Amino acid sequence: MYVCGVTPYDEVHLGHARCYVSFDFIRRTLRHLGFTVRHIQNFTDIDDKIIQRAADRKETPEVLAERFIADYHDKMDKLNVLRADAYPRVTGHIPSIIKFIEKLVQKDRAYPAGAT
Numbered sequence: 621m622y623v624c625g626v627t628p629y630d631e632v633h634l635g636h637a638r639c640y641v642s643f644d645f646i647r648r649t650l651r652h653l654g655f656t657v658r659h660i661q662n663f664t665d666i667d668d669k670i671i672q673r674a675a676d677r678k679e680t681p682e683v684l685a686e687r688f689i690a691d692y693h694d695k696m697d698k699l700n701v702l703r704a705d706a707y708p709r710v711t712g713h714i715p716s717i718i719k720f721i722e723k724l725v726q727k728d729r730a731y732p733a734g735a736t
Contacts, residue, residue, distance in 0.1 A: 621647060621657055625707065627664040628688030629673045632695045644701045661704040663689055666711050682711075 623643045626636055643659075650657050665685040674684040693703070710717070724730035 621650075621659050623659065623661045623704070625661040625663045626688075626692055627667055627669060628685045628692060629667075629669040630688060632688075632692045636692070637695070637699060640696055640701050641699060647702065659702075659704040660706050660708065663692075663707055663709045665689070665709045 621643070623640070626632065647657050647659055663685070666681055670681045670685055674681040677684065696703075721730060725732065
């Protein structure tokens with residue numbers, strides 16, 4: 621089960637909780653029914669909001685994202701949301717993301733920014 625995770629540029633809020641409590645319920649139900657569930661949830665740990673917020677606070681994007689990822693885990697733990705089996709981060713996949721986008725451009729399924 622792949623669940624899109626948070627972009628950690630600020631504290632987790634009730635809207636996040638609703639999403640992850642819901643998927644936790646689905647996962648627990650599937651397991652109760654006898655299914656094997658591997659739960660993957662990413663963190664988009666770099667984007668424009670993270671970069672801007674980090675600059676405003678005079679810290680690195682990595683430090684900011686790490687703090688709000690910890691906040692996410694802390695709050696979900698308090699809600700008894702089971703942890704995912706893995707939490708891949710966008711920053712760990714930048715080269716493959718670039719290759720994928722280049723292929724989309726080559727196939728005319730995407731275009732470079734500013735192109736018309």
